[in-house]
Amino acid sequence: MQIRACDPGDHDGIxxxxxSAFPTPAEARLVTALRAADADTLELVADDHGRIAGAVMFSPVTAIAANGSQAYGAGLGPVAVIPExxxxxxxxxxxxxxxDYLRQLGAPWCVVxxxxxxxxxxxxxxxxxxxWSWAGDPDGEHAGAFQWLSLSGKQPGTAGPCRVHYHPAFDAV
Ligand SMILES: CC(C)(COP(=O)(O)OP(=O)(O)OC[C@H]1O[C@@H](n2cnc3c(N)ncnc32)[C@H](O)[C@@H]1OP(=O)(O)O)[C@@H](O)C(=O)NCCC(=O)NCCS
Incomplete structure (x- = not known):
């Protein structure tokens, strides 16, 4: 099994x-939409002798504070592995x-x-x-599922509560 960067020849396998891994095709549509919008910050695959056994996508996210200041990071997902x-x-x-790759690229933080x-x-x-809260969850229904990780060891340069926005492609699927 090799973890490597995705190339266009992998798209059908992904x-x-x-x-196969999700109950609906929404995640497959989302990944296609993120690529089309050039919002595929990082896409890796698990290559099992030429068969795609797993994949992960990272895309850009924006944290916006009440005073309008913004910070930019990465959003993890979707990630999937074939059921077997x-x-x-x-x-x-x-x-x-x-x-690790995002740290090398200098991405400051990641949400999931x-x-x-x-x-x-x-x-x-x-x-x-x-x-910080997910902008797509105004009532805080999914607050426990929205998580954050510093990749740089530093705090983002925004003050106070922030609403975190995924790329608009997420709203279209
Ligand atoms: C979630 C997923 C990517 C994990 O990949 P995986 O290769 O099966 O996971 P790993 O073998 O690396 O890790 C297995 C561990 O994760 C746990 N785990 C797997 N999926 C989990 C989930 N949805 N929630 C909580 N724990 C989970 C397992 O219980 C196991 O725990 P253990 O190490 O304590 O036994 C995979 O199960 C999958 O494709 N699921 C369907 C799609 C999905 O739900 N994706 C995530 C949402 S974007």
Missing amino acids: DALLK HQRRGIGTALVEAGL LGDPAYYGRFGFKPASGRD
């Missing part, structure tokens, strides 16, 4: 993977490689919407702890 290969460490390897029991192992903490 599409099939996302459709799940629970063998592939998802962990993809996320760790992606976060998902199960804290899974993402906590990478160091993600509830974003509510730093008064």
Whole structure:
């Protein structure tokens, strides 16, 4: 199994993977939309002898404070592993490689919407702890699932509560 950067020849394999790992084709559509919008900050695949066994996408996100100041980071997701290969460490390897790559690129922080029991192992903490909330969740219904990780060891240059916006492609799927 090799974790490597995605190339265009992988797109059909990733599409099939996302459709097999998620209950609906929404994630497959999202990834296609992010690529079309040039918002695919980083895309890695797990290559199992030429078959795509897993994939992870990172896209740009913006944190906007009440005073209008903005900070830019990365959003993790979707990440998926083909059902027959799940629970063998592939998802962990993809996320760790992606976060390492983002650090090398100089990305300051990353957010994710998902199960804290899974993402906590990478160091993600509830974003509510730093008064950040996901802009797509005005009622705070998913507050416990929205998590944040500093990649630089520094705090973002925004003060006070922030609303975090994913790329508009997320709203279109
Ligand atoms: C989530 C996913 C990417 C994890 O990849 P994986 O290769 O199966 O995971 P790993 O083998 O690296 O890690 C397995 C561990 O993660 C846990 N885990 C897997 N999926 C989890 C989930 N959705 N929530 C919480 N924990 C989860 C397992 O219980 C296991 O824990 P353990 O190490 O304590 O036994 C994969 O299960 C998947 O594709 N799921 C369907 C799509 C999905 O829900 N993606 C995430 C939302 S974007």
